[in-house]
Amino acid sequence: MNIRSIIIDDNPFNIEVLSDLLQENDIKVNLVGTAKNGKEGLELISSVQPDLVFLDVEMPDMNGFEVLASLDKINFRTIFVTAHSHYAIHAIRFNALDYLVKPIDQKELNLAIRRFRSNSNADHQNQMKNALKNMERKNALDQVLFLPTQEGGIKMALRDIIKIEGDRNYxxxxxxxxxxxxxxxxxxxxxxxxxxxxxxxxxxSFIVNYHHIDKVQKDFFSMKNGENIPISRRRKVDARDWFSVVKSKK
Incomplete structure (x- = not known):
């Protein structure tokens, strides 16, 4: 598989470093172009039609998300490249997108490219559109959680999730x-x-959604559907404090 890639980054040094790492990578990646800002990046995407875009999140003219939002179709995969920006990384992780943190590590780059190859049949355009819509939604409950699967992915509106129950790795x-x-x-x-x-x-074993809680009791949350979800002994104080804080903001 010949992977045709481009780099969009406003820092020439970062472009040079990533270019060198791609040449040394275990999996062959063909770098077909670079761009130093969002505007040039959009032109480059249009002209070379890449398979994979390494996209800097923080750029002065437009950030990486704005670059993608400017496109009618996203016919490529994206690996975001970011510094230690808590907001950017959190948004990327919530939307199940792939990313690398600067300075880029060769092993992490190799893993990201392996993920690109193994997930080549997933519905990434749908996933990216969902991510961009989430970033426009100011109310968290209006956002949609995307869970990638081999069949393309599962979408769930946050307001519809009552609880999440954990069992080992599931x-x-x-x-x-x-x-x-x-x-x-x-x-x-x-x-x-x-x-x-x-x-x-x-x-x-449990995560609860405030939107579906009726009240907090001594040892459990009373949910609006009549269910009681246990609160562990070590989380009782935190649970009451969290519930009070969130309630005051509503």
């Missing part, structure tokens, strides 16, 4: 539509990406 989502969805990601993964969106891990 997580089960219980929805207000009376449906369940299973992910091969751990509960810890979802705790990390959902904490700032009105979700709370109250027990080693």
């Amino acid at each position: 997580s089960t989502f219980y929805l207000s539509t009376n449906k369940t969805k299973i992910s091969s990601k751990t509960l810890g993964h979802f705790e990390e990406i959902l904490t700032d969106k009105g979700f709370f891990r109250c027990h080693r």
Whole structure:
């Protein structure tokens, strides 16, 4: 498989470093062009039709997400490249997108390219469109969680998720539509990406959605559907504090 790639980054040094790493990479990647800003990047995408774009998140004229939002169709895969920007990394992880952190490590680059090859049949245009829509939605409950699968992916509106139950390396989502969805990601993964969106891990086996909580009791959350979800002993104080803070913001 001949991977045709481009780099869009406003820092010439970063372009040079990534170019060198691609030449040394275990998997052959053909670099067919580079661009130093978003405008040039859009022109380059149009002219060379790449398979893979290494896209800097933070650029002065437009950020990486704005570059993608400017396209009618996204017929390529994207690996975002970012410094230690908490906001950018959190947004990327929530939307199940791939990324590398500067300074780029050769092993991490190799893994990212391997993921690109193994996921070549997934519906990435649909995934990216979902991510861009999420970034436009100011209310977290209006955002949609995308879970990649071999068949293309599962979408779930955050407002529909009542709870997530973890069992070893799997997580089960219980929805207000009376449906369940299973992910091969751990509960810890979802705790990390959902904490700032009105979700709370109250027990080693459960994450709850504030939107579906009726009240907090001594040892459990009373949910609006009549269910009681346990609160572990070590999380009782945190649970009450979290519930009070979130409630005050609503």
